[in-house]
Amino acid sequence: MRDAEEFDALYAACAGRVVGHVYALTGNRAEAEDAVAEAFMRAWQRWPTVREADSPEAWVRRVASRIAVSSWRKAFNRVRAHRRAAVDQSVPGLNEDHVALLQALQRLTANQRRAVVLHHLNDLTVAEVAAEMQAPVGTVKAYLARGRRAMAGLLTDAHQEENSHG
Numbered sequence: 001m002r003d004a005e006e007f008d009a010l011y012a013a014c015a016g017r018v019v020g021h022v023y024a025l026t027g028n029r030a031e032a033e034d035a036v037a038e039a040f041m042r043a044w045q046r047w048p049t050v051r052e053a054d055s056p057e058a059w060v061r062r063v064a065s066r067i068a069v070s071s072w073r074k075a076f077n078r079v080r081a082h083r084r085a086a087v088d089q090s091v092p093g094l095n096e097d098h099v100a101l102l103q104a105l106q107r108l109t110a111n112q113r114r115a116v117v118l119h120h121l122n123d124l125t126v127a128e129v130a131a132e133m134q135a136p137v138g139t140v141k142a143y144l145a146r147g148r149r150a151m152a153g154l155l156t157d158a159h160q161e162e163n164s165h166g
Contacts, residue, residue, distance in 0.1 A: 112147035
């Protein structure tokens with residue numbers, strides 16, 4: 001009984017954050033939800049191990065991210081079509097700034113995007129991002145610097161285009 005209660009508490013505490021993380025990585029809400037559901041299923045199957053992890057949430061987030069990336073690679077053409085289409089308007093609270101942010105994230109390399117999402121959207125420290133990405137702190141700092149620089153240019157361009165059309 002304790003296992004189910006602990007697992008349910010983990011799910012309640014972090015499922016929304018993990019979906020948000022994977023959504024930011026993929027740009028597709030449905031794929032994010034599917035990947036997170038699969039990750040939680042795997043977490044339950046391995047609960048004795050996951051429970052003892054330094055961060056069960058990080059374990060689920062890593063697995064969900066891997067599932068999503070794998071799914072993304074297998075369905076690259078579908079994702080490209082998604083990028084060309086308007087961003088899913090069924091996502092609550094989505095506005096032009098969110099659309100611009102998601103589009104800018106999609107232009108980063110996978111490692112830059114992951115570092116930026118973990119650090120800026122999930123509020124992990126650089127050291128925590130490095131641990132989760134299994135990369136040296138210096139490498140993560142480089143991903144963050146390059147990612148921020150690229151996004152700043154993309155978001156500035158998008159803002160200037162918006163203002164020139166208005």
